[in-house]
Amino acid sequence: MGRAMFDDIRPPKDGKNKESTSIEDHSIRNVAPLATEERETRRARRSERRRIGDSEITKDNSNPLIKRKIAVGKIGIWAVAGVILIVALSAVAFIFIGKTTLIIEPQQESISLSTNVVYTAYQDTQEGELGYTVLSHSIEATDVITATGRETVEEKASGRIIVYNEHSSASQRLIKNTRFEAPNGEIYRVRNSIIVPGKKSDGTPGSIEITVYADKAGENQNITVLGTRFTIPGLKGDLRYDTFYAELKEVLVGGFVGERAIVDPDVLNAAQTALRAQLAIQVEEALRTQAPDTAEIFKDAIFVTFESKSVEYADSETALVREVAHIQAAVFDKNELARMFASVVVAIPIAGEVRIDSPENIVMTIINKEGVDIANDSLIQFTFEGSSVLTWVIDTEALKQDLIGRHSGALNAVMSGYPGIKGADAEIRPFWKNEFPSETSGISIELLLTK
Structure with missing residues (x-):
């Protein structure tokens, strides 16, 4: 109605x-x-x-506040809707197009090392022996001090040369005061006897770096051309004359005759002591920057000798003091050392590369370190103390290559080619597929460390 x-x-x-x-x-x-x-x-x-x-x-x-509330309300609704949409799309993408994930558990073994066991390493190794190489490096520090007067002086030049042995694989001792002759006929001597290592099995000459001093004082004894070749006059007429030689590694300087500024001996000694302390702090870090990534270095395997260079006088009021730290260290191959430890804790050897987790927890002590000539001795003996974990290294990129396009059931067969793998679990995406992606970029590998 x-x-x-x-x-x-x-x-x-x-x-x-x-x-x-x-x-x-x-x-x-x-x-x-x-x-x-x-x-x-x-x-x-x-x-x-x-x-x-x-x-x-x-x-x-028409009220602005009401309009704003209405607008904010609409924006909020759209924002919530957008978030829900993104989450939904992400979930769908993960389920349908996400990466295949392979979780790998590598072989791991705990080790506990005691000083009761003495180890031996050799420069020239035979099968089954632990080897080491000698890494050499030098660092320098300087200081400027005030001169305290003037005097007439006669100074001999000094510098560093490398002596080479191309003659044979046998080492050669050179006696104290052995002469080295420069191309201009000037003579330079070594103040202590040295042993020049024999050449390597690959033909690389044996070598040793030493300091030599000019026979005479004067600026004409200074040599600044690096690589200048020196002969050994004492070997003339011998087959070794052409196969034993030296080359200039660091400039020969300091030769001087005449009047110049001088410094108080106590002030000079204090400056040299301070520079040596400064260098000692830098030794280990400087050596590690020179070592290859495969080298394992322990603090007690580092040997350092300090050299006070000739004081240089730039003017009548100041003097330049130079100290050099000559560093030599016995370094081990990381994998070889780890495999030696593994041979102690694993009854049946497991093939593959091994690494030492947290090697800083292991302390090495050289036996009779004061009597070791690290450059010339054929072996060193030492102990280890501390605990760590050995982990077998997995080549994840090679593993991905072996898996692409394979049926999921082939996982165990592929794993058998990687003895360092203890276990593996694959989550293949999309979930309905039963084979690994055709590209390595579609496979993600995660390592599960249990120790």
């Missing part, structure tokens, strides 16, 4: 309910219709109320 029909209905004139009114009086039959004029008035009032209500809503929407 339409709303307009009720516009023709009006209540009783007095607007009151009478208790005596009968049921018939309340009947719709007894409701008188409105006059046309009054009906139009009511319609107009109702329209006005609607207009006012709409106007108030419009005013509320």
